[in-house]
Amino acid sequence: MNSVQNRKASFTDLGLIDYQQAWDYQTKLFQETISVKTENRSRSADEQQPTNNRLLFCEHPHVFTLGKSGKEANLLVKDDELESIQARYYRINRGGDITYHGPGQIVGYPIFDLENFFTDIHKYMRLLEEAVIQTLAEYGLHAGRISGLTGVWIDAENERLARKICALGVKTSRWVTMHGFAFNVNTDVRYFDYIVPCGIDDKAVTSLEKEIGRTEDIGNVKAILKEKIKEQFKLEWI
Numbered sequence: 457m458n459s460v461q462n463r464k465a466s467f468t469d470l471g472l473i474d475y476q477q478a479w480d481y482q483t484k485l486f487q488e489t490i491s492v493k494t495e496n497r498s499r500s501a502d503e504q505q506p507t508n509n510r511l512l513f514c515e516h517p518h519v520f521t522l523g524k525s526g527k528e529a530n531l532l533v534k535d536d537e538l539e540s541i542q543a544r545y546y547r548i549n550r551g552g553d554i555t556y557h558g559p560g561q562i563v564g565y566p567i568f569d570l571e572n573f574f575t576d577i578h579k580y581m582r583l584l585e586e587a588v589i590q591t592l593a594e595y596g597l598h599a600g601r602i603s604g605l606t607g608v609w610i611d612a613e614n615e616r617l618a619r620k621i622c623a624l625g626v627k628t629s630r631w632v633t634m635h636g637f638a639f640n641v642n643t644d645v646r647y648f649d650y651i652v653p654c655g656i657d658d659k660a661v662t663s664l665e666k667e668i669g670r671t672e673d674i675g676n677v678k679a680i681l682k683e684k685i686k687e688q689f690k691l692e693w694i
Contacts (some may be wrong), residue, residue, distance in 0.1 A: 461572045465509035465691045467682060475519040475546060475557065478512070478565070485510055485567045486634040493569070493630055507569040507632075511685060513678055514565070516557040518543035520651055523625050526553035530652040541650065550635035552606070552625035554651045560642030560665070562678055566685075570631040573689060581606060581624055584637055587684035588622045591639075594680050595668055608639075610662055619660035620653065621667070639681065641665065641674050 470478060485508075492507050499505070520531055520543060530553055531545060538545055557563055570580060585601060588608045592599040599621060600612035608622035622639040640663035648661040665671050686693065 462506040462509065462569075463572060463690055463692055464694045465511055465568070465686075465689075466694050467511045468513070469678065470512055470514035472515045472517065472559065475516045475521070475544065478514055478516065478563075479546075479548065482512060482565045482567055482634050486629075486632055489567060489569055489632045490630055493571075493632070507572065508567075509569060509572060509691070510567045511682070512565040512567070513682070514563050515559050515561060515674075516563060518556075518558045518647060520545045520554060520556055521550075522547045522554045523550045523552035524548075525551060530554040531650070532652065533650045541647070543647070543650070548635070550625040550627045552623075555623045555625065555638060555653060556647045556651060557638055558643055558647055560640075560644065560663070560674065562639040562641055562674065562681060564636045564639070564681070564685075566633055566636050568633045568689070570628070570633060575631055577626070577628060580633065581626065583688040584624060584685070585622070587681060587688045588637065588639055590684045590687075591677065591681045592621070592664070595664060595672070597664075597667055609659075610667060619662040621662050621664065623653070639664075639677075641677050642671050 489507050492505050496504050585608050589599045597610060599608050599610055602609050602612050602618060606624045607620050609618050609620050611617040622637055624637045626633055626635050642665045643663045645661050645663055653661055
């Protein structure tokens with residue numbers, strides 16, 4: 457663990473931003489944090505520098521992303537068809553298979569040094585899921601997990617009715633995280649018909665809008681979710 461633990465975190469809402477631009481930005485923050493950790497190795501105990509924790513929220517224009525363990529076959533449209541549906545496609549360096557990002561979806565990118573908290577990737581994923589589960593509870597929705605699958609599901613205990621409302625996919629190096637989660641709020645879920653979401657072909661996808669029967673102010677949802685993440689990780693915003 458870090459000799460200097462830092463539970464403080466900064467929060468930035470990037471708004472609607474191109475996927476590549478956001479990827480480049482979080483990569484920059486990720487590398488900056490790793491650099492501090494590397495330099496700390498040659499510093500004495502009283503010279504250790506704290507590492508930063510940052511949480512980014514954003515929305516993306518229509519885009520499909522494929523994780524390093526994913527299968528190209530799970531993208532069901534050809535390259536020349538992407539333009540007609542105003543979407544782009546990237547192979548990226550997170551875990552997991554294929555997913556979709558688009559307007560009306562909260563995409564969260566925590567760039568956390570887990571040595572400031574705990575060194576357990578599974579716990580990290582479960583806390584992110586729990587923050588979303590508790591956010592949905594504020595809207596009267598009971599959400600949960602399905603054993604063996606990442607993400608947050610509505611009717612998780614019913615194999616036939618279970619539908620995914622939030623996907624997760626992360627990358628870590630030296631306990632520093634990047635990528636994160638995609639929470640469907642007012643998302644056009646028809647775009648999930650162009651992929652086999654997360655490589656799972658027998659489960660539906662849903663959104664907050666679809667579940668509560670109305671469009672919700674995404675700013676309100678972001679505000680609730682931000683605080684739920686703060687509670688789960690015991691953060692102090694700076």
